[in-house]
Amino acid sequence: MGEIVYFSSRSENTHRFVEKLRLAARRIPSGQAEAFHASSPYVLIIPTYSGEGGKGAVPKQVIRFLNDADNRKNIRGVIAAGNSNFGATFGIAGDIISAKCQVPYLYRFELLGTEEDVVNVRHGLERFWTRPPSKHR
Amino acid sequence: MNIQLKNKPAKAASAVRAINWNRIEDEKDLEVWNRLTGNFWLPEKVPLSNDIPSWATLRPEEQQLTIRVFTGLTLLDTIQNGVGSVKLMGDAVTQHEEAVLSNISFMEAVHARSYSSIFSTLCLTPDVDDAYRWSEENEFLQHKSAMIMEQYATDDPLKKKVASVFLESFLFYSGFYLPMYWSSRAKLTNTADLIRLIIRDEAVHGYYIGYKFQRGLEKLSEERRQEIKDFAFDLLLELYDNEAKYTQALYDSVGLTEDVKKFLHYNANKALMNLGYEALFPAEACKVNPAILSALSPNADENHDFFSGSGSSYVIGKAVATEDEDWDF
Numbered sequence: 429m430g431e432i433v434y435f436s437s438r439s440e441n442t443h444r445f446v447e448k449l450r451l452a453a454r455r456i457p458s459g460q461a462e463a464f465h466a467s468s469p470y471v472l473i474i475p476t477y478s479g480e481g482g483k484g485a486v487p488k489q490v491i492r493f494l495n496d497a498d499n500r501k502n503i504r505g506v507i508a509a510g511n512s513n514f515g516a517t518f519g520i521a522g523d524i525i526s527a528k529c530q531v532p533y534l535y536r537f538e539l540l541g542t543e544e545d546v547v548n549v550r551h552g553l554e555r556f557w558t559r560p561p562s563k564h565r
Numbered sequence: 566m567n568i569q570l571k572n573k574p575a576k577a578a579s580a581v582r583a584i585n586w587n588r589i590e591d592e593k594d595l596e597v598w599n600r601l602t603g604n605f606w607l608p609e610k611v612p613l614s615n616d617i618p619s620w621a622t623l624r625p626e627e628q629q630l631t632i633r634v635f636t637g638l639t640l641l642d643t644i645q646n647g648v649g650s651v652k653l654m655g656d657a658v659t660q661h662e663e664a665v666l667s668n669i670s671f672m673e674a675v676h677a678r679s680y681s682s683i684f685s686t687l688c689l690t691p692d693v694d695d696a697y698r699w700s701e702e703n704e705f706l707q708h709k710s711a712m713i714m715e716q717y718a719t720d721d722p723l724k725k726k727v728a729s730v731f732l733e734s735f736l737f738y739s740g741f742y743l744p745m746y747w748s749s750r751a752k753l754t755n756t757a758d759l760i761r762l763i764i765r766d767e768a769v770h771g772y773y774i775g776y777k778f779q780r781g782l783e784k785l786s787e788e789r790r791q792e793i794k795d796f797a798f799d800l801l802l803e804l805y806d807n808e809a810k811y812t813q814a815l816y817d818s819v820g821l822t823e824d825v826k827k828f829l830h831y832n833a834n835k836a837l838m839n840l841g842y843e844a845l846f847p848a849e850a851c852k853v854n855p856a857i858l859s860a861l862s863p864n865a866d867e868n869h870d871f872f873s874g875s876g877s878s879y880v881i882g883k884a885v886a887t888e889d890e891d892w893d894f
Contacts, residue, residue, distance in 0.1 A: 438593060439776050441838070477596075478769070480603050488891070495893040505871070511835070512862040513768035515761055519869065528892065536869035539838040544848040552872025 429557040430469035430504060435490050442475045442509050445541040449550050461489040466499045471534065471553060476510040476521035485521045494529065505534040505556065507549060512538060584660040591780070594661035597773045601668045604766060608679040611759040613686040619752045620687040626818060629696070631743060631753075632688055634815060636696040637706050638740040639680040641732060644710060646673035648717050649729050653774065656722035662777065669770050676763045683756055705811035709736060712804060723785075726778040727797045727840065731804055734771035734836035735829070737764075739812050742825045742857065749856035757860065764861070775839030782841070797840060805833060827853050 432453035436443035446453045453473075456464050476485050494500050506529070508522030519536040526533040535552060537545040589595050623631065650670035657663035684693045700706055713736075716728035741764055748757035782790055808829055816822045831851040834844035 437596075438591075439772070440779075440841070444841075478600060478765070491891045497894070500894065511768050511772075512858060513764045515765060515862050516864065518862040518864060522869070528894070532871050533869060534871040539835060540841075540843075542834065542844045542848060542851075548870065548872055552870075555872065 429554070430471065431466075432473055432553075433466050433470040433493075434473040435475070435487050435493075437475065437487065439475075441540045442473060445509065445537065445546070446473055448541070448546045449553075451550065451553065456489050456493050458489060461492045462496075464493060465496070466493075466502050469502050469504050471505045471507060471556070472503055472525065473507045474509070474521055474525070476508055476514075476517070476519050478511070478514045478517055482517045482520040482524070485517060486524050487521075490521075490525075494525070500529060503529050503531050505532045507535045507537075508533070509537055509539065509541070582660065584664060586661065589661060590659045591661065593773070593776055594659055594665055597769060598661065598665050598668065600769055601665065601672070601766070604762075604769070605672075606762050607675060608682040608759060611755055611762075613683060613755050613759065616687060616753045616755045619754070622752065628688070628692070630815060630819060631747075632684065632692055632696040633699055634740045634743045635680045635683060636693075636700045637703075637811075638737060639677050640700055640706065640710060641736060641740075642673045642677035642680075644713060644717075645729070645732060646670055646677060648714065649673075649725075649732065652717045652725055653722075653729060656725065658777070658780070665773065669773075672766050672770075676766070679759055679763065683759070687756075703811075703814070705807055705814060708807050709804060709811065712800070712807070716800070723778060723781050723793050724796060726774050726781070727793070727800060730771050730775045730778065730839050731801060731836050733767045733774065734839050735801070735833050736804065736808065737767055738828055738832040739808055739815070739825060742821075742828050745857045745860040746821065746824075748860040761861070771836065771839045775841065779841045794842065797837075797842065798845070801833060801837065801845070805829070824854050824857070827851060828857060 429452070432446060432449070432451055433456060434442055434446050434453055435456040436446070437458075443455065446455075454464075454466075472490070474487060474490050477487060479485060494503070503525075506522050506525045508519045508525075510517075510519030510521070512518050522533045522536055525531075534556065535545070535549050537549075541549075586595070620628070650666050650673060654663050654666045654670070657666060713728050713732055716724050719725065741760060744753060744757045744760040747753040782793060785793070809826060812825045812829065813822050816825050827850065830846035831853050834846050834851060837843065837845055
């Protein structure tokens with residue numbers, strides 16, 4: 429299985445979700461994100477910041493991480509957190525990264541995720557990493 | 566007031582400190598300040614009068630229900646503006662937190678004022694007066710207000726925050742359901758646009774106050790933390806019990822009670838998550854009517870579960886506005 433790379437702000441919502449998955453995961457640090465590298469395939473899990481019209485939706489640290497071509501070439505999918513109360517921008521960080529990196533938007537959950545979300549993502553990732561080679565990638 | 570006094574016992578002198586936004590102690594304060602000020606709006610920006618023809622298509626009992634629901638929401642916003650956020654300000658740990666809460670307080674006044682704009686645009690004055698009288702006499706509405714006010718009167722900063730998050734992230738939703746329902750049937754769509762602005766604000770308020778709650782909780786002993794957690798779940802269940810009755814009293818006549826309750830469960834879980842707690846209501850009790858979810862968030866019913874294997878191979882996100890100056894590729 430590939431690993432999980434994730435970002436969580438001090439609210440720790442995304443961190444809590446990733447902890448519940450009990451899968452190999454590394455956190456993009458809040459400071460010094462440049463020193464953080466992903467040299468093997470990974471799925472990215474990130475929160476959506478809510479700005480007007482989706483502006484500022486992807487945390488800066490994640491943008492910096494993805495600006496590194498070596499990190500970017502190993503991303504295989506994205507999972508994003510959000511809140512349906514933000515209307516059209518609900519979980520939009522996943523849409524942005526999916527479009528930018530041309531990888532599937534695998535799953536969307538709210539806040540720290542429910543038990544159902546944890547089960548869906550854990551089983552989903554197991555199947556995702558063991559699926560036959562895809563022509564998409 | 567939380568003008569912080571810097572006590573230096575040796576000199577017995579204290580200084581009143583001016584807030585410095587260039588020295589941030591908690592980055593969330595600045596982040597949320599920017600979010601809230603960026604989201605600022607006034608009801609005048611929404612063309613409510615376009616809903617006049619639509620309002621006329623509602624049956625008299627549907628109009629009465631809508632006015633009552635909005636009056637109930639006005640009451641909660643009034644509490645939050647005049648009491649809730651003011652009480653939380655007294656507990657602020659940083660001066661920036663106090664400033665953010667002053668924004669929250671003002672926006673609650675804007676929300677309360679918005680319902681009056683809806684009334685003056687769509688409704689007859691005697692009907693609105695009747696609803697205000699109803700709000701003072703409805704036992705469930707009064708009981709929910711009393712339960713929240715009781716917590717705001719305590720000395721415990723964390724219990725006040727729990728009550729505040731439950732109000733922001735849970736108690737509003739028996740009311741928010743109705744404009745989402747009308748909107749899903751292409752009725753009162755401008756009013757729904759205004760309510761969506763309120764919902765977005767309340768989501769940030771619940772998130773921020775829940776975040777501050779968790780920072781406060783970190784400083785407590787394991788025993789005290791457990792005590793607060795028990796308190797929070799007890800209060801939620803007590804509020805839920807009352808909320809279910811309030812919902813029945815309002816929605817039984819239009820046959821929507823069970824649908825509203827699912828929306829309540831779903832939002833009660835989110836309120837708990839804002840406090841850092843696990844969801845309480847099981848997934849099957851939270852299957853909100855897709856039409857309501859979709860009125861809340863236009864893409865909420867889109868399949869964002871690649872894993873389930875339903876639908877086409879997978880969806881690559883649509884191109885969306887990004888801050889291209891930040892992206893190098």
